[in-house]
Amino acid sequence: MTRLVAAFAATAVSGVLYALAFPPLRLRALAWIALVPFFAALRHAPLGRRLGLGVLWTLVSGWSVGTWMAPAVASYFDQPLLVGVAIFLVVTLGMATPYYAAFALAYGPLARLGAAAPLLAGAAWAAAELARGRLLNGALGYVGNSPWATLGYSQAGLPPVVQIAALAGVYGVSFLVATANAALAELVAAPGDRRARRGALAAGAVVAGAVGCGALAVGSVPSGAASTPVAIVQGNLDPSVRWSAEGPARTLEAYQRLTRELLAADRPAIVFWPEAALTSFVEQEDAHHRALAALAAVHDVELVFGALRAGAPAGGPPYANSVYRIGPDGALGARYDKQWLLPFMEYFPLPFDTARRRFGRVREFTPGAPTPPLPTRAGAAGLLVCNEAFLPHVAAARAAAGAAYLLNPSNDSWVPDAGFAWQQFDIAAMRAVEQRRFLVRVSDSGPSGVVDPWGRVVAHTDALARATLRTTIVPATAPSPYARAGDVFGVACAVAALLGCALARGRAPR
Numbered sequence: 001m002t003r004l005v006a007a008f009a010a011t012a013v014s015g016v017l018y019a020l021a022f023p024p025l026r027l028r029a030l031a032w033i034a035l036v037p038f039f040a041a042l043r044h045a046p047l048g049r050r051l052g053l054g055v056l057w058t059l060v061s062g063w064s065v066g067t068w069m070a071p072a073v074a075s076y077f078d079q080p081l082l083v084g085v086a087i088f089l090v091v092t093l094g095m096a097t098p099y100y101a102a103f104a105l106a107y108g109p110l111a112r113l114g115a116a117a118p119l120l121a122g123a124a125w126a127a128a129e130l131a132r133g134r135l136l137n138g139a140l141g142y143v144g145n146s147p148w149a150t151l152g153y154s155q156a157g158l159p160p161v162v163q164i165a166a167l168a169g170v171y172g173v174s175f176l177v178a179t180a181n182a183a184l185a186e187l188v189a190a191p192g193d194r195r196a197r198r199g200a201l202a203a204g205a206v207v208a209g210a211v212g213c214g215a216l217a218v219g220s221v222p223s224g225a226a227s228t229p230v231a232i233v234q235g236n237l238d239p240s241v242r243w244s245a246e247g248p249a250r251t252l253e254a255y256q257r258l259t260r261e262l263l264a265a266d267r268p269a270i271v272f273w274p275e276a277a278l279t280s281f282v283e284q285e286d287a288h289h290r291a292l293a294a295l296a297a298v299h300d301v302e303l304v305f306g307a308l309r310a311g312a313p314a315g316g317p318p319y320a321n322s323v324y325r326i327g328p329d330g331a332l333g334a335r336y337d338k339q340w341l342l343p344f345m346e347y348f349p350l351p352f353d354t355a356r357r358r359f360g361r362v363r364e365f366t367p368g369a370p371t372p373p374l375p376t377r378a379g380a381a382g383l384l385v386c387n388e389a390f391l392p393h394v395a396a397a398r399a400a401a402g403a404a405y406l407l408n409p410s411n412d413s414w415v416p417d418a419g420f421a422w423q424q425f426d427i428a429a430m431r432a433v434e435q436r437r438f439l440v441r442v443s444d445s446g447p448s449g450v451v452d453p454w455g456r457v458v459a460h461t462d463a464l465a466r467a468t469l470r471t472t473i474v475p476a477t478a479p480s481p482y483a484r485a486g487d488v489f490g491v492a493c494a495v496a497a498l499l500g501c502a503l504a505r506g507r508a509p510r
Contacts, residue, residue, distance in 0.1 A: 007041040007045060007049065008053065008056060010038065010041040011037065011038050011041050011053045011056050012060050013037050014036070014038035014041075014060075014061075015038075015057050015058075015059075015062075016060060017030050017033070017034035017037075018031070018035065018061045018064070018065070019061055019064030019149075020034070020064075021034060022065050022153070022154055022423055023422030023423050023425075024418055024419035024422060026422070028154055028155055028157070031151065031154040031177050032177055033181065033184060034181070035178065035181035035185070036181050036184045036185045036188060038057050039107065039111075039121065039182055039185035040188055041053055042054075042107045042108060042111070043107070043108070043185065043189050044108075044111075045108065047105065047108070050104045050105055050108055051101055051104060054097070054100050054101035054102075054103065054104030055097050057104070058093075058096050058097040058100045058101070059089075059093075059097070062088070062092040062096060063092075065148075065423070066088070066148070066420075068417035069084070069087075069088050070087070071084055072414065072415040072417070072420070095132070096132060099128040099131050100128060102131075103124050103125055106497055106501050107121060107124065109500070109501045109504035109505060110124060110497070110500050110501060111186070112504045113500055114195035114199065115195050115198035115199040115202055116199065116202075116500070117195075117199050118179050118180075118182035118183035118186060118199045118200065119182075119203060120496060121179065122175045122176070122178040122203070122493075123496040123497045124493070124497035124500075125174060126172070126178065126493040127493040127494035127497050129151065129152075129174050129490075130487055130490035130491070131494070132147060132150070133147035133150070133171075133391070137340075147390050147427075148390065148427070149423065150170060150174060151173070151174040151177050151178060152165070152170035152172070152174040152177070152430065153170065153423070153426050153430060154177070155173050155177065156426035156429050156430055156455065157426065159214065159218045159455045159456055160212075160214040160218055161176070161211055161214060162214070162430065162433050162455045163210075163213065163214030163215075163433065163454065164176065164213075164214060165430055165433040165434045165482065166217075166433055166434060166436055166480045166481055166482055167489065168482065168489035168490070169487060169490065170430045170434070171487070171489060171490040171493070172210075172489055173430075175489075176207050176210055176211075179203045179207060180203060183199055183200040183203035183204065184200070186199055217454065218456075221454055225474045227472035227473060227474045228269050228270070228377060228472060228474070228475070229470065229471075230269060230270045230271075230272065230378060230440065230450075230470075230473055231262055231266065231268040231270070231271045231469060232271075232440070232450075232461070232469040233258045233259055233271060233272070233273050233274075233277075233442075233468050234445070234446050234466060234467045234468065235254050235258060235444055236413070236444065236466040237251060237254055237413065237444065238413065239413050239414055242276070243279055247279045248279050248280035248285070248288070251277065252280065255277055256291065258468055259271055259273075259295060260295070261468070263301065267300070269302060270301070270302045270303075270304060270376055271301055271303050271304070272304050272305075272409070272440060272442045273303065273442065274305075274410060274411060274444040275306035275321070275385055275386055275409040275442075276307065276308065276321065276411045276444070277305045277306045278305060278306070278307040278308070279307075279308060281307070281308055281309065281315050282309075283309060283310070283332065284314075289332070290330075292305075292326050292330075293326060293330030296328050296330065297328045297329075297330060300328050302326070302327050302328070302376060302377050303325070304323065304324070304374070304376060304407070305324055305326075305409075306322070306323050306324075306411070307324055308322065308362055309321075309322040309337065318365075319366065320337040320338065320365055321341070321346060322335055322337050322338070323335065323338075323374065325374055325375070325376060334375055335374075336368065336371055336374055336383040337369065337371070338367070338383075338385040339367050339368045340385075340388045340391065340394060341365055342386070342387055347365060347367075348364060372401060373398060373402055373403040373404075378404065379404025379405060380402050380403050380404050380475075381403060381404070381405060381406070381407040382395065382401065382403025382405070382406045382407065382437070383407055383409075384398065384407065384428070385408070386410045388408075389406075389410075389427060389428040389441075390427055392430075392431065392434055392487075393486070395431040395435055396434070396435065396482070396483050396486065398435075399479060399480075399483050400479070403435075403437065404476055404477060405438040405439070405440065405474075406431055406432065406437050406438070406439040406440070407439075407440050407442070408428045408439060408441040408442065409443075410442065411444050412443050412444060413444050413445040416445070416464060418464055421443065421445065421446060421447055421463040422447060425441060425460070428451070429441075429451040429457070432452065432453055432454075432455060433453065433454065433455040434480060434483075435479075435480055436476060436479075436483075437453055437476050438450060438451070438453060438474060440473060445463065446461045446463040446464060446465055446467060447460045447461050447462060447463045448460065448461045448469060449469065450469075450471045458471050458472075459471040
């Protein structure tokens with residue numbers, strides 16, 4: 001019984017340490033040791049216990065990373081907090097637990113493979129995260145937040161560490177960190193075992209090699225490329241204001257005022273507004289269209305903004321969550337309709353609606369059809385609206401279609417929590433490294449900012465604040481290795497982990 005309690009306690013501690021590596025605290029170094037107690041508890045545990053520990057770790061880490069989720073869901077849907085807690089449990093148990101529980105089952109056999117154990121454990125972790133990010137995304141049961149807070153995102157903001165993402169995606173970063181944790185767990189569990197020491201040396205060599213190459217890549221960044229001046233407007237308007245009957249007029253006025261103040265001091269080529277910056281149907285409402293056209297013409301600027309779109313001329317359904325471009329000529333020259341919608345917030349996958357929340361004329365969106373990147377003065381913009389930035393393969397598709405930079409307009413004011421906001425920012429930032437493209441993130445409540453192709457934050461605003469930002473971006477055309485290869489690394493990790501488990505089968509535990 002004492003051993004069982006100790007295993008569950010170690011797993012719970014591991015889940016809390018894992019969360020501390022993410023915003024708001026961002027103690028990134030903890031990610032390199034956070035999994036050690038969990039792995040040590042799994043090492044000699046019987047099959048049923050490993051399964052239970054995997055479930056426990058997922059619940060503890062998920063709750064600790066997403067302390068904002070239950071109250072935010074309850075508030076958004078106007079339901080009691082208990083409903084928010086229940087939805088957290090359903091989402092976590094359905095979207096994350098199966099993958100980490102599968103890893104926990106695999107860790108026991110892999111730990112018996114001596115010096116190869118840390119590398120195979122790292123491969124198994126990366127494979128579990130790849131499965132979590134891809135298996136349901138795009139299927140009938142699409143769930144848009146499934147890749148939230150995966151291990152590699154804990155290292156966003158550390159350019160030498162994350163450069164492997166340009167080759168292997170965020171799963172490569174996860175592999176490095178998980179491998180280091182597995183090596184330490186083996187040393188802790190068997191400090192005198194020569195195989196554990198050899199495994200630690202092998203793992204250390206792989207991690208050091210990857211980080212060293214990453215540091216060289218960051219140090220050899222080319223300079224002198226032509227840049228385009230851009231600006232971001234972050235209105236930070238309360239959702240109750242934006243979605244009220246007076247919301248369309250008030251949001252337009254607020255963004256016009258902030259933009260005029262910005263343009264009085266500077267003259268960027270493009271001004272970006274966030275997702276759903278306008279809660280009006282700009283194609284049907286001529287007064288709003290004229291106001292935008294006049295603003296662009298007077299200042300000779302290009303506006304790229306989020307707004308609603310109605311499919312019917314009278315402003316009726318189907319509705320789309322759209323991003324428009326308007327130039328000095330006043331024409332709505334191009335548009336992107338969001339393709340990857342959030343279940344229960346933007347569409348209802350079940351044939352009933354239990355939410356009490358109503359947003360005026362719009363309650364449910366329709367997915368947009370594939371469209372080319374949005375043409376802008378800075379080159380073609382690959383749109384990743386809000387949660388679309390969570391999906392590496394969607395960003396890769398944008399780059400393959402000719403995007404010269406990535407644009408991530410987002411509507412985050414429905415979760416007034418800085419930790420949530422920075423977690424979103426870090427996820428989006430990884431797409432810049434993977435695709436070797438500048439990424440412009442435009443959030444209605446912040447943080448907004450620009451990330452360069454090596455994961456360095458060029459400039460950013462604060463979370464939960466009204467702000468404007470001026471900076472520059474550089475378009476790119478060359479595909480990254482990850483853009484060419486896709487998730488070959490992640491698939492190779494899955495194959496290696498499965499072969500390792502097969503090899504370990506029949507071996508007696510150490």
